[in-house]
Amino acid sequence: MNPSRLPEHVEGYGPVRAFDGVRPPPDVVSRAAVRTTPCASGRDKLLPDIDAVFAACNIRDGATLSFHHHLRNGDQLLNQVLAVAARRGLRDLTIAASSIFPVHAPLVEHMRTGVVRRLTTAYMSGPVAEAVSRGVLATPAVMTTHGGRARAIEAGEVHIDAAFIAAPAADRHGNASGAEGRAACGPLGYAMVDARHAERVIVVTDELRVAPPTPLDIHQDDVDFVVRIDSIGDPAGILSGTTRPTTEPVGLRIAEAAADVISASGLLREGFSFQTGAGGVSIAAAMFVRERMLRDGVVGSFCAGGVTAAQVAMLDEGLFSNLYDVQCFDPKAVDSYRRDPRHLAMSASMYANPNSRGPLVERLDAMLLGAAEVDLDFNVNVTTGSDGLILGGSGGHADTAAGAKLAIVTTRLTAGGRPKIVERTRCLTTPGATIDAVVTEVGVAVHPSRQELRDRLLRAGMDVVTIEGLLARARALVPEGIEGPPEDSARVVAVVEYRDGRVTDVVRSTPSRRSMVRVGLSQ
């Protein structure tokens, strides 16, 4: 939003194409050519271990390895693969992971020793995020959106040498599903894109079956090798965000206000479509929306996203006819995917790729979003905390905000003694032009371009305030205000890309250790 703040070139990243406003996609794009290796007749795809994969795929220094995060904070595959890479003496790898969680802490050491030189991901939290923030990685991390990652892979901007797919169940030919198995995690939506576009595709499973698990998320004709290991991860780690509605009064007030905004917007009518994250406020808001749908006899079309038990319940009640699911957030969602054909898998490209022939995010009526900070231009930061350290990233935040007719940010005025409404976000993740309303415990601010929405909320008797008013209220609560941004001279440790690849911001290194503020965000 302030392109002048961006450097024109970032060492280790290249020239910066600055974000300068939301634009429609190009008229024509190209899905890149992919080199693949036919599987000669009779060749057995099953390899004894991950080490054998490195030999079979001829993975060398500088290769790009991709991973997906359906097991979230329970994933163990990335760590196991990189341990093998380190043992084999590999250097300068690029890790293209859809998200990074605290469980991936061992990656820090691989960054430090030079096994890993580059990292591109849509979200990171925990030790890796802190290490990146402090400059441990040799090059700036590239922080994409979920849709932007799919776009970049399809366009060939990110060339994956080997995609590692953690499959809760698979057969020895590579047919795999996230619906079955000990570590069942739901549709492997992010991995679907990697499987179609990586030069080598390796399915790693801890439940090797004779018959293919169903529904098939990954098909044998996209898979080079299959490996059985003891454990791909801990399915309990899928539940790494809040998946219950908040019971806390301020959170409930915000949730109800968000539902009021949706009601007042006029969108809560037949065919309504809806997405929320997995946070407690979002789920509470979904429950309020549910009540209104039941009360008014509204039958919606679909819920999308990361799917939780809340959406499954609404599907089961007939409030929606379908779920479109790129990843599950809890076991009830996994179970629904396994048993209910109306619960549809979608790839990350179908979900959010802005250059696809129709991403689902563009069919969303309402989207509930979290925020670490919101500024006077309605810009949202979900990438860094008030201490300057990386605490997340867009995930699908910027994608759904751009796509939804009504993108609502729910946030408290302050958290952890810091204001969340600020003059200017420390980091620009999601452009304010794609945000329609900011819902707080003291009122709703509507983006100035949405006068008609503002009028609707006023007619509905809601507390409509200005964003400046919210800033003033936040400052009154934590009068010290926000700290200044880091020096422009500090090294760039991460480049934040909008879904189309333009750069919205950079993150500069934070050398000293300060307390980290975390917010519960879904990615």
Add this chain to the structure above:
Amino acid sequence: MNPSRLPEHVEGYGPVRAFDGVRPPPDVVSRAAVRTTPCASGRDKLLPDIDAVFAACNIRDGATLSFHHHLRNGDQLLNQVLAVAARRGLRDLTIAASSIFPVHAPLVEHMRTGVVRRLTTAYMSGPVAEAVSRGVLATPAVMTTHGGRARAIEAGEVHIDAAFIAAPAADRHGNASGAEGRAACGPLGYAMVDARHAERVIVVTDELRVAPPTPLDIHQDDVDFVVRIDSIGDPAGILSGTTRPTTEPVGLRIAEAAADVISASGLLREGFSFQTGAGGVSIAAAMFVRERMLRDGVVGSFCAGGVTAAQVAMLDEGLFSNLYDVQCFDPKAVDSYRRDPRHLAMSASMYANPNSRGPLVERLDAMLLGAAEVDLDFNVNVTTGSDGLILGGSGGHADTAAGAKLAIVTTRLTAGGRPKIVERTRCLTTPGATIDAVVTEVGVAVHPSRQELRDRLLRAGMDVVTIEGLLARARALVPEGIEGPPEDSARVVAVVEYRDGRVTDVVRSTPSRRSMVRVGLSQ
């Protein structure tokens, strides 16, 4: 098999890479880049009619339009689209259809008038096949295999400007399924490849729904436009081959002998996998195999292919754990696909593309194949009749023969007063090196390279004969023998490609009208 017979260059086709023996796939292949058009936010994909598609997609002279044949002889989409093309005055189109049936007779006129200049397909029967045989098309038709078609499209050798997908049910965003709707036809396996690789993808449906039909065969992110028309075709036309077991004594004897070959081969054990076509002998043979499996307590792994009620019954009985289905041959198969998650859709590439990372055909134990002619080298012709006219084409014939451990041709010695065992096939569709046994009413001939199979059949007490012996028996029945091939000077009207794109044969024009011999083949 006789490359010296092939011209080095065919006018309107180009240089001929002669088939000179079965070879493994290349070490590395490339899936071609694809130009696609992002769907800008809010754009409605729904167009009023097919004419609007031509304008929206800017379809011009010389464009390549693709079609799939899941509605088989009931399909009406190809005819409707070409009628529009002709009305718009288009010229020199290439038609890339997975198969052509008698219902596509209007195509003959489009070939005659120059609306259509090129045709590539894996199978053709009826008036179009006859017209091509007589030289009506300006250029030689290219006759591929089902797997070869998928390979050529993925490799970019066949560039599709616009893929027309006849969808029995779809939503306005392009999510489509063959499982539901008035003209439900089963998985849209051939269209899946086109949808991924065409520059423009148009879903045409006669059942436009608010909610997406399931299972999803085609996903919205691959679809540019959606059109609703009155009828995409007559679902009764799906049943265009025999789908009941033969009750005729000679056919039954052949069917039982084929089952005996499978039993004696040693492959009929746990994990057995199996494919047959839809002919009466094949289905009868499947029923004999079923009896043996029940008797011996054998539980197989999967049936593949074109799926009929016979395979569905064996899935329902627990004789197989899965069906892999690229197209359905009858309503019971369609119903099974709709209701049973073990009945899996597969794309043509997953089915048979020799350059994929593992086509299903290579996992087949036994395959039952038909034939118009078999020669002393075990070469099979399913492309032309004894009158020289085109009567079919490989479909999956050459693909499954190459992939299966045991490829069995079932055939009578003669049909329609013509021998079916011949010295040399008029046209080489499927190389003899990929055929293991020829089963007739007077005995089984085993390919000389399969001595171990021959020994097993002898030990099982079967009538093992030589192919020369079969030829002699056939000649004794129809002593006039076969006619000589057409003059080498006659114009080439079709080029027959092996699954890897090398040319096995050419078909030369047959100017005079002679009676056509048809055999029931599945494609």
